[in-house]
Amino acid sequence: MGKICKSCGNYYSGDYCDKCGYGKPAGVSKSAKKYRDAARRKPERMQTAEDKKLLAKWAKEERTEVTEKRVDPKARQHFLIVVAIAAVTVIVLALYRSGAIFSNTREEVVGQYFSAISEGDFDKFVKCFPKEIKRDYEEDRTASGLSKKDYMKALYQDFTEEYGEGYSINIKLGNETQLNADDYDMSDYKAQYGSAPRLSEVYEMVVNADFRGLKGNDQAKLYLYVGKTGGYWRIFGMTEDVGSVNEDGSPNDGEIPPVVSEEN
Structure with a gap:
């Protein structure tokens, strides 16, 4: 059954007037607003039950609209x-x-170090060290004017001359000894590089390295000092056991150069 719009007098059958929008919850039309204002100005004693019901409904709708605008x-x-x-x-x-x-593991950084040498990969090589050693290598390479590949060849030219082009380095990890990070002396490192990394863990790792190439082969027993800094394991020192023996039983003459400045 149709209803008469109290705002414009139009007949409508829905929930609100399809001509002026009277009764529509949101987007109140100007005509409907005029009707509301007129109804609100009507003295309370003259308001019908329907008027009071509509006034309460409009007040609720307006509070909702204000809240929606604020948020x-x-x-x-x-x-x-x-x-x-x-x-x-x-x-x-x-x-x-x-x-x-x-992060990485101690074993991964040691393996990465030796593979970077045999591959001549400068970027992979310097990532094995703390920032001080990394910076030292990068500045030295820049000063030399060499490409990354040529710099690695020059750095390990002795290996190429002794074992031949395309030599390989196979390693076998030995004992690992955890050292006290708080008491570990980094004074020599700091004196050489100007600063020293803060180490949360320190290990001495024994590495048996087997160098093989077309010209010859050799073995060396190395002690790598690996520390954890900034969430990563880095190599910060190395010494060589010159008393180790070669594969053929002859004494190691210690000619394999240390790959990192010696510690201890």
Whole structure:
């Protein structure tokens, strides 16, 4: 059954007038607004039960509209996204610093070091060291004017001359001894490089290296000092056991050059 619009007199059958919009919950038309204002100015003693019901309904709708305007759903959504990103960033940073993610192992950095030498990969090579040694190698290469590949060839020219082009280095890890990181003396390192990394863990790792090429082969027993800094394991020192023997039983003459400045 049709109804008469109290605002414009139009007949309508829906929930609100399809001509002036009277009775529509949102987007109140100007005609409907005039009707509301007139109804509100009517003295309370003259208001009918229907008028009071409509006035209460309009007041509720207007409160809802004000609340919706104050809280922009998109702004709230953007705020929540920013908060979520910030929280994830803090968590990832904490995990990175602790070494729980994006880290490596002691064995990996040692393997990477020897493979970088045999492959002549400068970038892979310098990533094995703390920032001080890495910077030292990078500055030296820049001063030399050599490409990364040529610099690695020059750095390990003795290996090429002794074992031939395309030599390989196979390693076998021996004993690992954990050292006290708090008491480990880094004074010589600091004196040489100007600063020293803060180590959370330190290990002495025995490495038996087998050098093989077309010109010959040799073996060496090396002691690598590996420390964890900034969530990563890095090599910061090495010594060689010159008393070790070669594969043929002859004494090692100690001519294999240390690949990192000697410690201890």
